[in-house]
Structures are given as structure tokens and as C-alpha cells.
Amino acid sequence: VTALDSGILVLTGGTGGAKLVRGLERALGGAALGVIVNTGDDLTCWGLRVSPDIDSVTYALADLLSRERGWGIEGDTFQCLDQMRRLGAPAWFQLGDRDLALHLTRTELLREGKTLTETTAEIAKAFGISARILPMSDDAVETRVLTTEGELSFQEYFVRERFRPQVKSVRFIGAENATPAPGVLAGIASAAAVVIAPSNPITSIGPILAVPGIRDALRWTDAPVIAVSPIVAGAAVSGPAGDLMKAAGLPVSLEGIALAYADFLDVLVADSQDVGAHVSDSQIELLFTDTIMRTDDDKLRLAQFIIAVAMDRHRKVMVG
């Protein structure tokens, strides 16, 4: 991977992204991997600061992520949650017993005055992770989902209401005044390739792009920007991406993903099920491979495909 020694930088949020990050880490090693993570879903639960997307990436890289659930720690128990429920506390956001250790540690580091960037790095180190995990911003950005049943936080919409209410629009409170976390803009500028994970373009990648400066950095970077489509055969692989794209006026298709990232995307990696599909924008190269990640081998294979694309693009840039 000598041509990629400045590394691959992934923008991610949610479950699919965490899986791909794990595959890239297995393929490249952690030292050549940077991850910029959505924090628009962050919440305070039982007084603890929870960053669901950072947590998923951390557990994926520590090889602890639950395979059956897609969030939290494999084989975790829920004794504390059960007791909190008995004490009358809200129990819809499920924190596992082992999982609590991460949130207790984050909450204490933040209370000591450390930034989310520093806190995230310290926790990653404690888990033995060598890849660099960066929050999109150290400033608070809160994704709010306006539905026909009122405005909800993202976790209220996604977890508590199981994305049942019909979405009208989405906004990111605080985004306009947020600044990218230290290392984010430089990372995009110096990366060998930028990968947009197969994440929800509205509420996983959308908040990252809403932080002033990040979208421009993606437009200006010399690195190829490669997205993996979260939409396969006209529907989201998991979660509410389809509903949210519709609400944003985007078609639920590869065309919709291409439109969402039109101003900076070089390559769109789509699933083999969509072979034959096209996108209108001729500047975007459309490639097909198996993108559904059920096993560790699936993750590794998709990661290797992306690395090959990145090296090929890189070579073209180098050769001119």
C-alpha cells in the first residue's frame, strides 16, 4: 500500500459504515486509516454522554461490535438497564453493562475539560486501536427530524419510534456555527483517498457535510472521493435512508446518492444487484461489486475493492 501511505480517510455514521471501517482496518492496518464520524446523533442518557456512531466505529475497530445487533458489544448484558427501568428512568435507549464503561469514561473525560476529539482518541487508545477516529466537530450539532408527529431528536426518531413517523424535513442545530474538529480538514486535504461509507446520506453523512468547511474540503482535495451506495435495488440496505432521501427530494436510487454528493464525488461503488444502472452525471464513475457485508470476509473483500479503486485513481493522478 505504498501509494496510499498518506492513508484512506472514511466519512461515516451508522452500522454499514462501521462494518466497512473494520474491513479497511483489516486490509490496511490501522496506521493508514482515518475515520471522520457523524456526531449529530449524540445524546445524554442517564447523565452519560453517548456518541452512537463513534461508539460503533470504536467497537468495530476493537473487534467488539455485536454482530447480531449491529450496535453495542457482542454478548453484552443489560442488568443496569433493567434496574433503571424499575427505577422509572427512560429505558428505550439501550446501554449494555459492558458498554457503560465507554460512556462512563467519555463522560468523565469531557467533565475534566477534554474535547470530544481528545476523549475519542484516549478511549481508542485504551481499546488498543491504532486507526485515527475523529468526530466531525468538537462543537455540538444536533440532528432534528421533523415528522408528522412532531420534531424528534435522531435517536428518538430512529430508536424510540423505530423510524415509523413520516418525515417532513431534517435540520442540524448548531451546524452553521460549528467548526471541523482538529485534523478533519487537513485529513481530507492530505488523504490518498476519501471514502464515503455506505451510510445514510441525510442523517449520517449529512451532518458531517453541514459543518462549514468540510464540503469545500471534499470539493478541493486532490484525493479521489469514492462513495459506497447505501441504496441497493431501490431501497436502503438497512434503516430509514429511503424515507429520509424522499423527504429531502432525492430519488431512492443510485441517482439519488449521486445527486447528494454531486459536487465532490469521483466514484460511486454500487452493488452487483444494480449492474446496468446509470447515473446522469458523467463525471461520476460507476463501479459494481458485492457491497452487502454479512461476514468479516464480505467486509474485507469490499475494503480491498475500494483500496484497488483508490490505488488505480491515485496512479492516474500521479501519471497525470
Add this chain to the structure above:
Amino acid sequence: VTALDSGILVLTGGTGGAKLVRGLERALGGAALGVIVNTGDDLTCWGLRVSPDIDSVTYALADLLSRERGWGIEGDTFQCLDQMRRLGAPAWFQLGDRDLALHLTRTELLREGKTLTETTAEIAKAFGISARILPMSDDAVETRVLTTEGELSFQEYFVRERFRPQVKSVRFIGAENATPAPGVLAGIASAAAVVIAPSNPITSIGPILAVPGIRDALRWTDAPVIAVSPIVAGAAVSGPAGDLMKAAGLPVSLEGIALAYADFLDVLVADSQDVGAHVSDSQIELLFTDTIMRTDDDKLRLAQFIIAVAMDRHRKVMVG
């Protein structure tokens, strides 16, 4: 129990006290029971506010207290502790997974600006407890143990070092500026009887007595003050009471307990094993019964003995 309708008020700390409180609650019902609890052992662990003695009383009254351990919740698991240890956090103070719910709740209520008194009452209510549990003070009082290996917090001395270091002296930081929690002085003044639990007189009852006003209230109350000896056959039933009494210049005997409480004690309840023993102070009535509480029946029986003593004393006061 009509003669006791102003209730029994217990001063307590530690394991033996929690057991007796449970026995009294079974005998009297919660409505006629008040408990003033030592908070000198309180600590912050993983950013959570822990009040070990209040917790033990709360769990005892909720019938959740672990019988094998004497602290924490019966049958609790320690998954979070295990993960904290892996993350490099201090793990000598063992918080169970179900136990965490109480500490998370307390920490959040305190952060909202509630006092420890209000927080303790709110948690007791959530556990369905009708007895009134009062911290000795809403102000911070910290028990420090000066040993031949340096000065330690009480939990460092008791739990981390397993009360192995030799004790030179004990002090209660903040006690001189602390005020009794709301209800403490009025409770002592209006109680039908005050019971000093079979707790360590130096580090369980000592901090309560060090809060200005409480010792005087015990001297002045019309209620009989009845102590149960934590010393049986010249040694502490459990824990470091013997070492701490020696360091304070007290004999490790009934005489030592009588001396510790000489200025306010009316009755000393001692164990049957000590039948025949005397105390120098002729103002203190010495009574013998089985005081070792192994089973729920033991707790109830000792409680009933104390209630009978209290009613007898009360009758004498009433009759004149």
C-alpha cells in the same frame, strides 16, 4: 406500637446497621422508622457519586441487599467493572451492574441541583421504601484515616487496602463547617427512641457525631438512646472497629463502647456471649441478648428486643 408513634430513629453506617434497620422495618413498618446515615465514606467512582452507607440502608430496606457480600445487590453481575478494568480505570471499588442504576440516578439528581437529602428521598421512593432515610448532612464530610502508610480515604483504607495498614488517627474533613441535614435534629428531638446501630463507633457513628449539633441533640433529647454493641467478646463482629477504637485510645470492649457514647447513652445492648460483663458508668443500663444477625429472623428478633426496651423506657418516662 402506639407508644412509639413518633417513631424509632436509627443512627447507622456499615453492614451491621443496615441489617438492624431491615429488622426494625419488618417489625415496625417503614412509616415509624427514620434512619440517619453516615456519609463520611462517600466517594466519586468513575464520575459517579457513591454513598456506600446510604446505599446499604436503601438496599436493605428494598430487600435487595446481598446476603453473601453484605453490600450491593443480591445476585448482581460485574460486567461493567470488568470492562472498566480493561480500559485501565481503577477497579478496586466494585460497582455491580444493577447497582450502577442507583449511582447513575443519584449523580444525575445531584447534577440537577438537588441536595443529597432530596436525592436520597427520591431514590428511596423509586425503590418503594416508606422509611425515612436521611444523610447526616448535605455538606461534604470526608473521613480520612492516617495510617503508618500515609493518609487514606475511608474506602481506600477499608476496601482497597482491606484495613491492613496500622491506624494512627482519624479525622473528618469538613465536619466542623457541616450542618445536620434537614430533619436530623428535629428527628432526634421528637423520636420515641434513638437507636445507635451496631456500627463502628469511630468511622460509622463518629462522623455523624462530628457534625455540630447532632451530639448535643442526643444529649438533650427526651427519647432514650439505645446502642447495640458492635464489639462482642472483645472483638469487632466484622471490619476494623477494633483497630480504630484502639487508635482512638478506647478499649475494645463494652467499656469502650460505653465510653464512646458516655455523654448521651441510656442503654447498651450487648451480646449474650458477654453476659456477666460490666461497664463503669452506672448511668448506662447494660442488657444482654443475641445480637449476631445471620438470618432475617435474627434481625427481626434483635429489632423486637430493641423495640421492647424502647417501649419499656418510654413507659417509664411517661409514668415519670
